[in-house]
Amino acid sequence: MSSANLDPLSRNLLIGVLALAGTLASFAATTAPIQAAQRGAYEVTLPRTLDASGRGIVSGTMWCSEGARCAAPANGERAVSLCGEVASQFGEVSRFAGPQGELGSDDLARCNAAVVRR
Incomplete structure (x- = not known):
């Protein structure tokens, strides 16, 4: 018509x-x-540079890594448990920051315990 x-x-x-x-x-x-932007992002620093292209899905979110830094959009998951999952995927984490701020040394130690158990 x-x-x-x-x-x-x-x-x-x-x-x-x-x-x-x-x-x-x-x-x-x-x-x-x-x-x-309001949800923010997670940023992770590793103590070493990744050899290969560091891409992986952690807790349903695509993480992209370049060198020793990884990032992903925030999905509302608890920082310490998510950090442990990231550590299992990419290795030890030296810094983890999210929308609520950076993890302290005690939380990072719990996070990196996932690497030791692996």
């Missing part, structure tokens, strides 16, 4: 609906990066 066959009221209604749909889509696209 072409717009030439629509009466003026139907045509205006169609234009209004399309404009509203476009506006809603633009708001959704605009707020997605803001929500991601």
Whole structure:
């Protein structure tokens, strides 16, 4: 059906609906990066440089490593348990930071216990 066959009221209604749909889509696209930024990210430093491309899925999240640094978007998991999973995947962790801050030395020791058990 072409717009030439629509009466003026139907045509205006169609234009209004399309404009509203476009506006809603633009708001959704605009707020997605803001929500991601509010969730933050996890950052890990390893005491050694990884030999190969360090990519792996840990706790359902893709971690990317370059050299001795790894990062992933925050997913709300507890930092100490997630750090242990990262240590199991990539090796000993010397620094773990997330949206709530950095882990202290006691928490890092618990985190790295996962490497010893491996």
